[in-house]
Amino acid sequence: MTKKIKRAGKRNAVVLLSCMLATSGCAIDPKTGQASFKETFASEDPCSNNSRNIGLVAGTVLGAVLGHQLKNKGGALAGAGVGALVGGLVGHDMDRKKCELSKLAKKYALDMTFVEVKAGNVNPEATEAKSDTVGLSVSIRDQDSNGHFQVGSDSLSPNAQKYFTEIANEYSYPQQLARLPANASAESRQAVELLKTKRLLIIGHTDDTGNSQLNADLSERRAKALATVFKQAGVSPDNLFFQGAGETLPVADNRSSEGRAKNRRVEIVDLTDDTVFRQYLATRSARTDFYRVEVARPAQAEKSVSVVDRQDVKKDQRLLVAKKMPPKIPVAPVPQVSTSTPATQAQFDFNGKSSSEKIAALDIGPLASPSSFNILPLAQANDTPLARSCEYDKPRIANGVKSFRDSKEIATGDYMPGLYGTSWTDNVNGHLVALTRVAVLRDGGAPAGKPQLLVYKNYTPGSKARPDYSVTPEVNTYKGQKALLYRVFVGGPINCLDIVIPNSDPNASKESWLYYDSDGKPLRANFNPKKLKS
Secondary structure: HHHHHHHHHHHHHHHHHHHOOOHHHEEEEEOOOOOHHHHHOOOOOOOOOHHHHHHHHHHHHHHHHHHHOOOOOHHHHHHHHHHHHHHHHHHHHHHHHHHHHHHHHHHOOOOOOEEEEOOOOOOOOOOOOOOOEEEEEEEEEOOOOEOOOOOOOOOOOOOHHHHHHHHOOOOHHHHHHHOOOOOOOOOHHHHHHHHHEEEEOOOOEEOOOHHHHHHHHHOOOOOOOHHEEEHOOOOOOHHEEEEEEEOOOOOOOOOOOOEEEEEEEEEEEEEHHHHHHHHHHHHHHOOOOHOOOOOOOOOOOOOOOOOOOOHHHHOOOOOOOOOOOOOOOOOOOOOOOOOOOOOHOOOOOEEEEEEEOOOOOOOOOOOOOOOOOOEEEOOOOOOOOOOOOHHOOOOOOOOOOOOOOOOOEHHHHHHHHOOOOOOEEEOOEEEEEEEEEEEEOOOOOOOOOOOOEEOOOOOOOOOEEEEOOEEEEEEEEEEEOOEEEEEEEEEOOOOEEEEEOOOOOOEEEOOOOEEEOOOOEEEEOOOOEEEEEO
C-alpha cells in the first residue's frame, strides 16, 4: 500500500511539474488567489498560453512514462522535464501564431478560424484528452464582399496579396528569426528554431456546386498561388505542399447556403515534422455527413465518359502510391483491353428490374471516423444516411497533395488489406462486368486513383474476347464500421455501380447493385463481383 501511495504521489507531482517549470504558465484567479484551470488551459483570449500550457502537461506525462521505462534513478522526473520542454515549445509557437494571426484577422476583417490537429483517437465525451496536439489548422473563409481571388481565377486580389503576405511571415523562419528581440527568452528562440522542420500544407476548398473536377482544379491552382506567397516570404520549398481538395473536405453542411459559404475557404495546416505530416495525410477523413444528398435522380455523371485508350488510362490514373510500394498498382489478369467499339454503340441487357422499387438500405454500418489523426470538430461515426443509391449521388473529386518543390504528387499512405491493385468480376445476364486497378487507402478509406471498367457482351468463359466497353470512371468510397461502399460512376451503358465489400471478408461483395437505363426507364440488376486472384 505504501508503494502505491508513493507511486500515486509521483504521478501527481509529474502532472504539476508543468506549472513548476514556468511559473507564468498557470494563471491566477483574482477572486480566489488560486491557479485558474480555465485561464490556464481554456482561455477565450487568442493571445493566451493555452496551447503552451496544455503542451507542457501532455509532454510532462509522456516524458514521465518514457523516463519510467528507462528504470534509472530519477528517470521519471528527467523524462518529465524533457517532455514538458518539447510540448511547451510546440504550444508556445502555436499560441504565438494564434495571437498574431488574430490581430491580422481583425486588421483586415477576415473570417478566420483555428482548429488544433490531434494525434491519436479522441473521445469528445471523455473527461480528459487522450491526444497530443501536433499542429494547427487555420482556415480563412472567402467572403463574398472580400474575396481572396478574382472570380474564376487563381490571381490574388491586391488586398489578399497584402494580408496573405503578412500571414505567411508568421510561418517563415527567416522572418521570425529577424523579429526576435535581443532579450528574447530561450523558449522563444527554441520555438522559432522549430520552424525549420515544420511542414506546411496549403489547401484550397470549394462548396459542392458546379463541376467537381473543375472545382478541384481551380482550388489546386489557387492553393499553389498561395503557396508561392509563402515561398516568397521565406518558407522553404522543401517544407511546403499544396492541394486542391475541391468539395471533398467540407467543414459545414452543404445543404444550406450558410454551410456552403463556410466551405469556400483556404486552409493552412501547420504540422510539427515530416513524420507527423505523412501520418496526417494517411489518416485524415472527410465529413461525409456534410455531403449533400440529391433529392432527385440526377444525371449519372457530371460529364459523359468516352472510351479510353491506353495513353488516357496512364494519364488519368493519378495513383497515390505509398512508400516502399511498387511504382504502379498491379492488375490481376483479365482479357486485353480493346478500344474499337464506341461507347454509344455498346448496349447490354442486364435483365434488371425497375430501380424505383424499394430495396433494403445499403448496410455498411455507421460511417467510421479517422483512426489516428483528427482535426476537430471530429468526423465522428454517424448514422447519417448516404444517398440511397449511386444514382442519387455524384462523384466528389479531389486532386492529390503535391510538393511545392517539383509539383509532384506525394505518397499518402498504405492500402486497405486486400484492396491494392485488385480486379473484380461478375456475370450479369451473360455479360461479364469487370473492374481492375481497384485500390483503397487504409485509414482514410479514400480511393487510390481510378479503376478501369470493362464489359464483355455475351461472354464465353475461357474465350479471348476483347471488351465491348471500357472506361476509367470516377469513384466515391464510404468507409463504414461493417463494410466499404465502393461507388462507381460510369455514365455510359451502365449508369453506376454500388459495391459493398464487407470488412470481415474483402474478397467478395454482397447486396450490391448495377444501375442502367433501358428504353428511358431506370433499371437495377444484382451485381456481386468477386475478387480475382493475382
